[in-house]
Amino acid sequence: MAIKNFIGPSRRKFLARAIKATLGFGLLIAFLKRKDLMAESKKLYKIYSPREKHWVGDGFYVSTMFSMHDNENHYLSPFILLDHAAPMEFAPTDKKLGVGEHPHRGFETVTFAIQGKIDHRDSGGGGGTISSGGVQWMTAGSGVVHEEFHSKDFSQKGGVFEMVQLWVNLPAKDKMTTPRYQSMNKEDFPSLKLNEGKTELKIIAGEYHGKSGPALTHTPMNIFEVFHKSEGRLDLNFNEQTNTIIVQLKGNSKLADKTIKEGEIAVFERDGEQIQLNLDSDSHLLVLNGEPIDEPVAAYGPFVMNTRDEIRQAIDDFNAGKMGRLVEEAIKN
Numbered sequence: 001m002a003i004k005n006f007i008g009p010s011r012r013k014f015l016a017r018a019i020k021a022t023l024g025f026g027l028l029i030a031f032l033k034r035k036d037l038m039a040e041s042k043k044l045y046k047i048y049s050p051r052e053k054h055w056v057g058d059g060f061y062v063s064t065m066f067s068m069h070d071n072e073n074h075y076l077s078p079f080i081l082l083d084h085a086a087p088m089e090f091a092p093t094d095k096k097l098g099v100g101e102h103p104h105r106g107f108e109t110v111t112f113a114i115q116g117k118i119d120h121r122d123s124g125g126g127g128g129t130i131s132s133g134g135v136q137w138m139t140a141g142s143g144v145v146h147e148e149f150h151s152k153d154f155s156q157k158g159g160v161f162e163m164v165q166l167w168v169n170l171p172a173k174d175k176m177t178t179p180r181y182q183s184m185n186k187e188d189f190p191s192l193k194l195n196e197g198k199t200e201l202k203i204i205a206g207e208y209h210g211k212s213g214p215a216l217t218h219t220p221m222n223i224f225e226v227f228h229k230s231e232g233r234l235d236l237n238f239n240e241q242t243n244t245i246i247v248q249l250k251g252n253s254k255l256a257d258k259t260i261k262e263g264e265i266a267v268f269e270r271d272g273e274q275i276q277l278n279l280d281s282d283s284h285l286l287v288l289n290g291e292p293i294d295e296p297v298a299a300y301g302p303f304v305m306n307t308r309d310e311i312r313q314a315i316d317d318f319n320a321g322k323m324g325r326l327v328e329e330a331i332k333n
Contacts, residue, residue: 039237042244042272044255045075048265050084057099059150060085060163065247065265068169068299075243075267077292078219080107080304081167082247086263087115090150092158098149103323104140105314106175107304108168108218111136112225112286114249116161117154122146123324126181133186135204137215141170141177143314143323164247164286171293172306174218188214189225195232199279202226206289221290228283236275236287244268244275244289251283 050063062083066076113130120136121127123145130136190211191202203213206222238244246266253260255277260266298305303314
């Protein structure tokens with residue numbers, strides 16, 4: 001017999017309201033506990049394959065994965081260029097290998113030493129050596145002259161060298177900020193063990209699960225380095241309307257039915273918050289996420305500004321020596 005035959009109309013309405021309220025409260029609790037289940041996934045925009053390699057100086061044999069000249073800044077900003085020098089064996093030498101004195105203005109260079117050692121000097125007084133796992137973050141701002149070379153001891157011993165250099169744009173209000181240099185060793189970065197210890201996530205900038213990276217940034221961003229020992233999943237959550245790039249340094253990753261192969265990068269759309277990656281064993285990747293800088297970009301060589309007039313001014317200032325010069329002295333290793 002139907003339940004309505006045992007409960008009067010007024011009681012049925014009361015019971016319906018109670019059930020509805022209880023279900024609503026339960027759903028609210030479930031949402032608060034697992035709000036990630038409601039997060040919209042970021043959709044893959046494009047996978048970039050490595051481009052033709054070229055030498056930067058005589059020490060960095062790189063593939064430019066993307067640059068501000070690609071007309072896709074909507075999906076890349078605040079990141080405007082990425083060079084990857086894939087693993088390469090260098091024979092022992094007494095020669096100074098790298099790129100000599102050159103200027104920058106209007107952005108930041110971030111160099112990741114994946115394997116090997118890199119020396120840096122700039123006219124703002126910054127300088128030092130980073131080794132495998134280290135990062136140097138130079139804010140060119142109003143203008144500096146700098147140089148980057150393999151370290152003296154690495155060159156003399158030889159070995160496998162791998163690095164990534166990332167260019168990070170500065171907003172118009174910070175284009176002419178005072179230059180700054182940050183040197184960070186592997187030990188300076190907090191890390192988290194995930195997937196029962198199978199995954200290590202190193203926080204270079206930004207925040208993950210309550211831990212913050214040491215790098216100081218001018219706009220909000222997250223930069224992580226991920227090492228994965230065996231097959232498993234990596235869950236990432238970022239703010240809506242931010243840009244995200246995955247750099248697959250080693251191994252492969254899968255995103256739904258798409259595979260990000262070793263040496264490739266994956267670029268995502270701004271909408272959504274969540275990314276779920278299925279990682280192969282022995283994977284290594286960089287994760288770049290940031291709030292976009294939706295301003296005009298005018299770029300010429302080592303200068304990235306907002307207008308062509310500002311580029312011309314940068315050239316004039318460099319030629320007039322206003323960005324400084326490097327004194328002739330050897331870096332001590």
